[in-house]
Amino acid sequence: MFNWGFEIGLHSYLAAGAALFCLGVYGVLTRRNAVAILMAIELMLNAANVNLVAFARYGDPTFMAGQAFSIFVITVAAAEAAVGLAIVICIYRNIQNVNVDDINLLKW
Amino acid sequence: MSLYVCFLGLVVLTIMPAFMVVTARNIVHAAVYLGASFVGVAGLYLLLSAPFLAAAQVLIYVGAITVLILFAIMLTAQRLMREPRHALPARILSGVLSFGLFVLLVWTAQRGPWKQVPEDQRTPSGEYLNQLSGSLLGTYLLPFEIASVLLLAALVGAIILAKEERED
Numbered sequence: 349m350f351n352w353g354f355e356i357g358l359h360s361y362l363a364a365g366a367a368l369f370c371l372g373v374y375g376v377l378t379r380r381n382a383v384a385i386l387m388a389i390e391l392m393l394n395a396a397n398v399n400l401v402a403f404a405r406y407g408d409p410t411f412m413a414g415q416a417f418s419i420f421v422i423t424v425a426a427a428e429a430a431v432g433l434a435i436v437i438c439i440y441r442n443i444q445n446v447n448v449d450d451i452n453l454l455k456w
Numbered sequence: 457m458s459l460y461v462c463f464l465g466l467v468v469l470t471i472m473p474a475f476m477v478v479t480a481r482n483i484v485h486a487a488v489y490l491g492a493s494f495v496g497v498a499g500l501y502l503l504l505s506a507p508f509l510a511a512a513q514v515l516i517y518v519g520a521i522t523v524l525i526l527f528a529i530m531l532t533a534q535r536l537m538r539e540p541r542h543a544l545p546a547r548i549l550s551g552v553l554s555f556g557l558f559v560l561l562v563w564t565a566q567r568g569p570w571k572q573v574p575e576d577q578r579t580p581s582g583e584y585l586n587q588l589s590g591s592l593l594g595t596y597l598l599p600f601e602i603a604s605v606l607l608l609a610a611l612v613g614a615i616i617l618a619k620e621e622r623e624d
Binding site: 355356357358359360361362363364366367368369370371372373374375377378379380381383384386387388390391394397398401402403404405406407408410412413415416418419420422423424425426427428429430431433434435436437438440441446447 | 459460463467470471474475477478483486487490493494497500501503504505506508509512513516517520521524525527528529531532540541542546547550551553554555557558561562565566570571572573587588591592595596599600603606607609610611613614615617618620
């Protein structure tokens, strides 16, 4: 059933993407610094891109749909990083801290 | 076989720094490891015959986003280079959860009925850039334009958010 031989196929890239994604999930769950959480989110976006390009390589005769889509993902990730880091800097200016446990202004 | 060695090396180059990103206590080290992990992903793109994406990955992620993150660290975390950790049970629970997700994903990827196109029915990669630019500015023209507007809006928004407010 499992195909672990010396053969690189779609499943190998999907497994690599899954490992990257789960490391990102672990980072989001365990880190407390807001910048570190943003870094973990970037890892997860990269994992999604690896999957898209792998499907484009193995499942699409023209290669292109997945690659074009991952270019859009990279674009949105760049916008997300810029805005997220600006928000973190803004929060730091207000409460001198970027620990997400202390950012609870809207909580109570 | 050499492809296999290449793939394994690139996966190690991607996963080991990614592991260090989520576990390193020093956040500056984590940011540098993040850059290394992005380089590994760019190598995976090369193996997947997507050289334009590999170049974009190196330019945007390694060149821009890592540096942006380093700037944000320098601007925010002077006192807090070693961040406090969660309690050990919480970390173990998170580890078990994400490892369970990993097993589930790999199991699905192994069993899934993915439609695969045989090697000889694929377009040769000589026309690669023509096809990519054609699909970006042809089939996907509307998302392309929307993405450019999104980038502009994000740029303006980031500047306004991060700008120092002076009351005078």
